[in-house]
Amino acid sequence: MPRALKVFGWFAAALVTCAVLLLVAFLVLRGGRALSPELIFGDTPWLDAVSGQKPVFDGLWPAIVGTLALVGLSAVIALPLGILSGVWLSEFGRGRVGRLVSTSVDLLAGIPSIVMGLFGFGLILALRRSFAPDANTGLILSAGCIALLVLPYLIRTTEVSLEGLPETLRLLGPSLGMSSWKSTWHILLPAASRGILSGAILAVGRAAEDTAVILLTGAVASGGIPRHLTDHFEALPYKIYYLSANHRNASELDLAFGAALMLLCLTGSLFLLAAWLQRSLEKRWAAER
Amino acid sequence: MGGGEMNLQAVSIDGLSVSFAGRKILDGVSLNAEQGELTVIVGPSGSGKTTLLRAINRLNECFQGSATEGKVGLSLATGETDAYSPGMDLGDLRRRAAMVFQNPNPLPMSIERNFGVPLRSVLRLNKEQQRERMERALKEVELWADVKDRLQENALKLSGGQQQRLCLARALAMDPEILLLDEPTANLDFLATEGIEKLLVSLKQRYTLLAVSHDLDQAWRVADRVVVLSGGKTVLTLDREQMGEHAAFRERVKEVF
Numbered sequence: 001m002p003r004a005l006k007v008f009g010w011f012a013a014a015l016v017t018c019a020v021l022l023l024v025a026f027l028v029l030r031g032g033r034a035l036s037p038e039l040i041f042g043d044t045p046w047l048d049a050v051s052g053q054k055p056v057f058d059g060l061w062p063a064i065v066g067t068l069a070l071v072g073l074s075a076v077i078a079l080p081l082g083i084l085s086g087v088w089l090s091e092f093g094r095g096r097v098g099r100l101v102s103t104s105v106d107l108l109a110g111i112p113s114i115v116m117g118l119f120g121f122g123l124i125l126a127l128r129r130s131f132a133p134d135a136n137t138g139l140i141l142s143a144g145c146i147a148l149l150v151l152p153y154l155i156r157t158t159e160v161s162l163e164g165l166p167e168t169l170r171l172l173g174p175s176l177g178m179s180s181w182k183s184t185w186h187i188l189l190p191a192a193s194r195g196i197l198s199g200a201i202l203a204v205g206r207a208a209e210d211t212a213v214i215l216l217t218g219a220v221a222s223g224g225i226p227r228h229l230t231d232h233f234e235a236l237p238y239k240i241y242y243l244s245a246n247h248r249n250a251s252e253l254d255l256a257f258g259a260a261l262m263l264l265c266l267t268g269s270l271f272l273l274a275a276w277l278q279r280s281l282e283k284r285w286a287a288e289r
Numbered sequence: 290m291g292g293g294e295m296n297l298q299a300v301s302i303d304g305l306s307v308s309f310a311g312r313k314i315l316d317g318v319s320l321n322a323e324q325g326e327l328t329v330i331v332g333p334s335g336s337g338k339t340t341l342l343r344a345i346n347r348l349n350e351c352f353q354g355s356a357t358e359g360k361v362g363l364s365l366a367t368g369e370t371d372a373y374s375p376g377m378d379l380g381d382l383r384r385r386a387a388m389v390f391q392n393p394n395p396l397p398m399s400i401e402r403n404f405g406v407p408l409r410s411v412l413r414l415n416k417e418q419q420r421e422r423m424e425r426a427l428k429e430v431e432l433w434a435d436v437k438d439r440l441q442e443n444a445l446k447l448s449g450g451q452q453q454r455l456c457l458a459r460a461l462a463m464d465p466e467i468l469l470l471d472e473p474t475a476n477l478d479f480l481a482t483e484g485i486e487k488l489l490v491s492l493k494q495r496y497t498l499l500a501v502s503h504d505l506d507q508a509w510r511v512a513d514r515v516v517v518l519s520g521g522k523t524v525l526t527l528d529r530e531q532m533g534e535h536a537a538f539r540e541r542v543k544e545v546f
Contacts, residue, residue: 171348171390174348174379175346175388176383176411178410178411179380182410191397287398287399
């Protein structure tokens, strides 16, 4: 029996690796064909596009900026909320209130993203009918709904990585006279930072790829770079959907694959950034030379 | 008062019961530890030794479902106090009754930061004061010479014995009056154990020491007073005179185990 388990284990691991490699290879092959400066910047010189002097009409640039803005904004909302909720649940959330909060997090995790989008849309409708007749869908609404969507990942990974710390580390702070919050802040959180990072990566990935939420809350097919928080915006996942749904020939479909490849590169670099950030924070915490 | 000085009771525990989630771990324990003495609590595993130690600095309350009854009287520089009196400042109590754990638990950071973090966050000392405290404490545990040139190195690079000395020094840097030691040599080799034992004997002039040990020979070597715990109750207390010869002591304690 253990032998069969071993064989199946190998098989499963190999299958997963093959699937990922195949997917990436396919994406690189088809998307690579379309990948060029024109794909990103259209007819606009790249320097003018990046510095914002000239708008980009036929390129992915506005969608890249839109997605980055969306991910950044939702991270700003979700990271502190999620990590603090995780800390509270792990260190202080006891009894009935703790169970209530924990159940709410489970419920939140179970809400499909299209429902979250619908909720955002409904919120704008309600606002329009009541005290803000000018309210409209836009970047900040999308970011808020996305933040709500990724909160459970952050909360659970923070909670689990804090609870997984050894007892000797958990008791150290209190035994030296630190209050629970001080011990959590100075000792437990830094020690759990690697686990929390994995939650942040999950959340960032999810925020970058989600289409259903932004579909209903402010993403548009072409709107240029968002100028302020309530502007409509372009985003890569929506762009991919739009390009592939409206393609008329193979080379137009390749544009969608090119956009998908861009999205993959974007999330990949965000993961690297997160890992680098975590490592430099850890180094600062350890203060060793 | 005639001949010797009266020994003050630094810790006097009376009728102490502790339970976790309804399961009784300690059942009416009474114990006295005197100033300038090293009191060693021995007993079979599961007898509640660690729980007894953690009842003194109220560390049991870090776990869910703990309930404590009884009296833990402490005689501190600020006067007589009951650890469980309402309004007790837990941070202050735990700083004054410092604890060293069974497994050395240095923080995975530089030696200097291991002192800096608690000294700054609890006592709000500045960099210079932190360094002074650290140096004094490291000298007290005879580790200063070994580490003074490598304070920026990760504390986990030290040997097991050195790590335990570091943890002891970190506790001492907080300026405690009572030291609670939970099997401080359980995971050390015999040479490091010997070193820590010597250190404890030298420290008892300045601090009241309460240690837990599963090692009867160790208890006989270093203790001024031995308290035997079994099934959550104190079953025997012996002072140095009553402990007698090594073999007789072993027999006597084993009987009540």
